[in-house]
Amino acid sequence: MSIAASSDAARATRRPVNANGVPIHTTSFIGTNWTNRTAESPPPPEPGSYYPMAFLVEQPPGSVVQSHFHAADQFQVVVAGGGHLGRHAVRPVTVHYTNAHTAYGPITAGEAGLHYFTLRNGYDPGARYVPQEAAALKAVPGRTPWQTTTAPVEPGPVIEGPARMEEMLEPRADGLGAWRHILPPHAALTGPDPAQGMGQFWVVTGGRLDGMPPLSLIFVNPQDAARTAMAGAEGAECLILQYPRRAADA
Structure with missing residues (x-):
């Protein structure tokens, strides 16, 4: 969970x-x-x-x-x-x-x-x-x-168009990766399959996600289903950070 x-x-x-x-x-x-x-x-x-x-x-x-x-x-x-x-x-x-x-x-x-x-x-x-x-x-x-x-990324404005995703760390075969998501108001975000890595932290960096304000966190275990979250009325910015699998985790 x-x-x-x-x-x-x-x-x-x-x-x-x-x-x-x-x-x-x-x-x-x-x-x-x-x-x-x-x-x-x-x-x-x-x-x-x-x-x-x-x-x-x-x-x-x-x-x-x-x-x-x-x-x-x-x-x-x-x-x-x-x-x-x-x-x-x-x-x-x-x-x-x-x-x-x-x-x-x-x-x-x-x-x-x-x-x-x-x-x-x-x-x-x-x-x-x-x-x-x-x-x-x-x-x-x-x-x-x-x-x-990574190079710093500037917080972006609220957007009305389609959601955007940027790779901050290019995904590796062992599951390591980091993504930035910018969501318009009330947009849904479904993260990557947690089974690809060894856990994910979601960091809210702007707006609201699932009702939570900036600097809130979500941790998704590798056994969980892919997480879906919803942006608030002001949109949301979120980082998804996924840990690599080790040989012992395979």
């Missing part, structure tokens, strides 16, 4: 946390992560276990989060502010994807700060920073380091 998380409901979870010495704010949308785990939380799954996780990071102006890696495949979506992710200038709307156990960064916020979603389909206990953890990273068996960052 898919999971819907409205930005209106998630707002109550916003809290200050420390990310390796950087004071950030996080807002939790789906799953338990290092920022919202409490003594009452269920025991965490094993790192890398299939487990949808989603939270919004607000990084303050001029701050730098050191290069690091995670135990799960990850999408990040820049939704406000600007800055740099490694060598790449980022601003709304930019998509970054990285395989598990791939070092990326640093993440540098510009003068307006930098806000981005962190979206995973596997459990991760928290960032491991390089160069301190470089030896541990190299020792991970069978890792396939790879990452990519």
